[in-house]
Amino acid sequence: MDITHLTIDGDTPGIAWRLPVLHFTGSKPDAPKIYIQAALHAGELPGTALAHFLCERLRQAEAEGTVLSDIIVVPHANPIGAAQSHFGEMQGRFDLGTRTNFNRDFPLISARDRHLLLENLERYPAADRLKRQLIHMALGADLVIDLHCDDESLQYAYIDEAFWPEAADLAAALNMDAVLLSDGESSAFEEAVSFAWKYEVPGEKKAHLSGKLSVTVELRGTRDVYPEMAKRDAEGLWRFLAARGAVRDDHVSLPSFAGPAVPLDNVEMIRAPQAGTVLFLRNIGERVNEGDRLATIITAPGMPDGTIDVHAPQAGLIVTRVSDRLVRRRGDLMKVACDRPSTAARKPGTLED
Template sequence: MRSERLALMSPSPGTRRELLVYRFGKSGTGPKVYIQAGLHADEWPGLLVVQHLLPMLADADAREQIKGEIIVVPYANPIGMGQNVFGYVAGRFDLTGTGNFNRNFGDLYQDTYRQVDGRLGENAEENKQLVIQALKNTVANLPSDTESAALKKILLGLSIDADYVFDLHCDDRTSGHVYCVDNQLEIATALCQRLGFRYLFTEDLNGIVAFDGTHLQPWHWLQKDFPRAGLHMPPLAVTIEYRGQYDVEDQVASDDARNLFGFLMDRGIVSGEAGEPVLKEIWISSLQAVDTMYAETTGLLVFSEKLDTWLNKGDIFAEIVLLDGEPNQRVPCRARTNGYLMGLSHRRLVRPGDQIAKVAGQEPLSHRMGGNLLQL
């Protein structure tokens, strides 16, 4: 195990933040794996999972049981972690105004296309290496004119050539779930089974993508541009949602780390047998079939159904108690599709437009069509 610290640019006189990076195994001896936690700096369960995972990787490394290279960034967003506003960590958006920390990583496609256009030949492996080198060049040329841009550039610099990208997040209150792209459904299902996560959400690579999709989108477009070049995107780049924000518990995190380590065994990156998967049945939904519910009025949100309850279309799962009128008047919140109530908001005092819940169905919803389905 080796570690290093990478300095970000100084955002203001007398201050400077840095990233801690761990490296295991040896570059060029097998697949490259990249794992990071806390890119949304107010999403903490993954931070603890990584702390349990690191000793396992260090032990495997000492025994020379790692085939390839594994990079772990135990906290991917020191900027967001420092955004403590009156006691609350505001870690999703950059307070300086650059937006969501997990969006807008820059257009890697155009610059990469320009570098490989006219240079791809018959040999698929040579083509792959050309694209990887072009992607590295593209990332190296990304602007780093703000602290957040510099952070994103450093993270991509560590990960852009990885075969496996695991970005560890969480939601408000939810069971464990994974986001993957449509054409990685099979391997992502195996990941969910290994992790014991019952929900898997699939999305396409059109429109806005998060950190995981940033690694796949250029390949997606280049495959269309150069259909005879034999280009294959990396095997897996996913966002793993480690339950809810306050699900920070040692026993759970220890099991989660062992299961993620087990998946690396399943893929032959760490030697050993992980045994039977934790879960067999996975509920798979395209993002078009996952309904994000919003408050229609202001008041107190009171859930009447528990997390993971099955809802039929029209079922009431919560009420908004109106505080400004006749006593105890309520507006029901009804499911708009058949599915599992798999996400509950932390919010209780809500205003119109606040996200309150997610219902994971399997019927594409007309109001969820047309790309850019990732919420801000």
Template sequence: MKTELIKFAGDVPGNEIELRVLRFSGSDEQAASAYLQSSLHGGELPGQAALHFLVPMLQKAADEGRIKGNITLVPQANPVASNQWQAYQHQGRFDTFSAVNFNRAFPLLPDFDTSDLPQPDAPEALIKRLKAALLRLALPHDIVLDLHCDDESENYLYIAEDFVEDMKDLAVALNCTAILAWDTTADAAFEEACAHPVLQIPADKRNMKRRAVTTVEFRGLSDVYAEQGAEDAAGLYKFLVHRGVVEDASVQLNLDYQGLVTPLTHVEMIRAPQGGMVFFHVKPGDVVSEGAKLATIVTLPGNPEGDIVLTAPQAGRILTRRSLRYLRRGDDVLKLLGDKPSAVIKRAGALEA
């Protein structure tokens, strides 16, 4: 394994960050290559834990000459987000300067040519240079996995509709209960920016069985345990073996995916009509019928007449819920995966800010 440090000057004198890149060289030029990054939202650690346990597995494979395709890992993809703290609380989802989600506003390139993207020393804002560097690292690879987590959640994937059928192997490897299929997010997340050049290739000329581009949601923010990290690493390793990036005759992958494939239009984003304390009546993984009680928001403590009961707009599976129990008006409360399109008109763009 080779370690590369990419250094970026800060936006004001006296500040800089560095991006740590781990590389394993493959022995077969025809093998698929893979790029995995985690913690684009600095405090989302389950994916970072998975890579922590994956590296020794890959090092063993490298020592035994079993790395076939080039592999690039970036365990801490966003040092800016990792260092954002306020009043002892980590703030890693949004850039505190612009208030823009770090996983938005990536360049959507028409092809795989990254030569026009700003270099680390360009006269551009730091976050723009960092995003350019991540794309420059990722786009040469056939497989791009952006490892995230939700608030409280089951494992699931975001996948562009054109990739879904050929990427069910990843869902099986990672024990995902759902795939959320998108046709456009309109917000240029990292995944979309990596899928975009592929989707510009005529459909009859794409090798979709070789490619994989997705956002992986590894459960919830607090699900950071050595045992789970090792299990997630084993799933990633199994997928890399199945795709021929790593050779390991002892690893087999069952390709029978039993989970849901849900278009984003079928995802019910249940939101708080008023602020207050929330009691959940369901948890991720529960299957509910239409009209079932999902949560109660207490708006006037001590006065039950102020309680607001949120119910299921259609039957479906609970995928995620908030970990905070105090909500503001309009906050996302949970995601429900339905069998039909939501009757609620969603805002353009991604499901969440």
């Protein structure tokens, strides 16, 4: 394992971040190149824990001579976000200076212009320099895995339809509970990588990207950071790497993915009709029927008629749930993966800002 560091100079004097990048060199030049990063949203640590144990496994493989692919791992991709704190609470999702989500505003370029990402870097603010260097590394790979997590959540992934169903092996290897098929319409890291490949020949969009993968994995919830869980997840990602010929492990055979894979349009974003104290009646992982009560919101505590109920608009699987119990009007309560498209209007792109 070789370690290099990206140095990101701060936007004010006296500050610089130093980001470790771990490299494993493969023995097979035509094996797919791998890029794995975690905690782009700096407080989302299940992926960092996974990466820790995966690197342990990869070092062992290196000693045994079974690493076939060049593999880059960035176990904690966002030192800028990790350093942000506001009144004692870590703020790892948005850049406090610009209010920009650390997983948006990645440059949408053609892969053939990859080299331009690092040109005149000094013209960009620190967060953009970080983004340009991360996506530059990713575009040097064939299989790109961006490890995130949700709030309270099952394990699921956002996978562009251009990679499906080929990517079902990743879902099977990690034993995901669901896959959300996205339409590639945002500037999130994973979608900017796909965009660069789709438009490798500018003006000629490729609908299917065989042999490539760029995916956002939501490794359950923010608090799901435990040693045994992270080891199992690392073992899962190892199985995927073996299945794709990035490492040699003759003991790996993957089952087919049995979970639901639904388009983003089929995700019901359950929102709070009014503000209040939410009492959840159903949990993640449960299947609900149309009309089931999902939660009661106490809108006027202590008053007669002080509650309202929230019902399931259609049958589906509860994939995520908010962890805050004080909810604002129109605040997200749950994501429910359903068989049919939601009738609620969705703007193209990501489900959340």
